[in-house]
Amino acid sequence: MTKQMQSQLVLKNEDAALHLLDQTMGYTYQAALRAVAQLGVADYLADGPKSVVDLAQAVGAEPQKLQRLLRVTATRDIFREVEPGVFELTPAADYLRTDADHSLRSAVLMLTDETFWRPIGELIESARGNPPFRHLYGKSFFEYWSQAGAQAEDFHVGMSSMSEVENIFLVRSYEFPDGATVADIAGGFGGLLLRVLQTNPSLHGILYDQPHVLERNRLGELADNSRWELSSGDFFKSAPKADIYLLKYIMHDWPDEQASLILKNIRKAMNPGARILIMDPLIPEGNTPHSGKLMDLLCMGIYEGGRERTKKEFEQLLASADMRLNRTIDTGCYVSIIEACAV
Structure with missing residues (x-):
């Protein structure tokens, strides 16, 4: 040649x-x-x-x-x-x-379930303004799992598995004030709140969610029922009074208008000097690799308007609810803590 x-x-x-x-x-x-x-x-x-x-x-x-x-x-x-x-x-x-401590097998099976990967394959629909999940399944992600019956157990067990590991990073990264009342908003079975109460003996906890979720809570594992209570409600309408609010994987489910409404309801209920701890990935600017950028595409595929946010986007969202970003905390994993307070 x-x-x-x-x-x-x-x-x-x-x-x-x-x-x-x-x-x-x-x-x-x-x-x-x-x-x-x-x-x-x-x-x-x-x-x-x-x-x-x-x-x-x-x-x-x-x-x-x-x-x-x-x-x-x-x-x-x-x-x-x-x-x-x-x-x-x-x-x-x-x-x-x-049988491993903090086994992630259920989390792996959830994150690779067809209800996650199929919408990802249809992100072109999202880019065109059509929610991929609804395009494929004829209903929203939340409607699908609320109607999934026994199959829904796979989703809830997977979320619990994933959270058990994440919660270790989150709880050890924040110093909770002695004697505070901590409300976990839409906290599911209460795994995060349980971990907070276990590691902070002076705290009182409120698990806030829908009745059918609360009836399956884990807070009895604390072995002290005087330190916690259940509160049912809709975060688009109300929130309990507390000193610290936990919002893990809540903001990223919703577009700004609905996320702002949740924050406004908490703003009305919060005690003087209260703090909100938003626990979501904090997207870095530029080309830096970050797991949150991948999770953002999961949000794009399965939610209708939900997304992960940058620091600037969190500041704008909080300002819409008459709140301000106080500080961000790097927890050592892909989920950060965004601490906010009233203006």
Whole structure:
């Protein structure tokens, strides 16, 4: 081949072209991760490395195909091939065990459920102003799960699994004032409030949510029913009186108008000197990688107008409710604490 012919086979920015093609196949990794989580592979590696043949027999899979799944997850340090055809747990893969402390298997299965990934595949609808989830399922995300019956348990268990890990980062990052009343707004089963009360013995807690959610609360695990109470209501209409308000993954569910209404209702109810702790990803400016930017696209796919926000966007949202951003707290994970108070 002549040099002239070779010159015709040179691409401008060749590595960039290959990088682009590589990025288009990213979903295959999550598919592999979901498959090995569904198979329960991690449970069979708890006592040490095993051959893919033994693993396949244990989980009911074909050895060659299981190896192909595991070698993909191993490229991101979830499982490790220690010798040809033999795999072991990594610290990340250990969290896929069903019996692990703070197991994340349910969270992985929730986040890779079709109700999350299908809307992501239809983000073009969102870009055109059509909510992807409603486009696919004929109803909103919240309507879908409220009507899902027994299947909804998978969603709630997944959220609880995800939160158990996140809550450790959040609670240790904030110094709660002694003797304060802490209200967890739309706090679900109360996992976050439970963690706050367990680590702060002088606090009193209020779990605020809808009646059918409150009846499944976990606060009895505190073993002191005098330190907490349940309050049912609609945050678009009211809020309980308190000194500290927890809003974890609430603001990102809603567009500004509805998010502002929630804050205004809290503003009316809050005690003098009270604080609101918004617990959402805080999106950095520029090209910095951040898990919150990925979660923002999840919001774009499954919610109707919900999104993650930058610091400036939080400041504008709070100002609409006669509040101000007091400070932001880096918790060491992708969820930040945005502390706000009345103007």
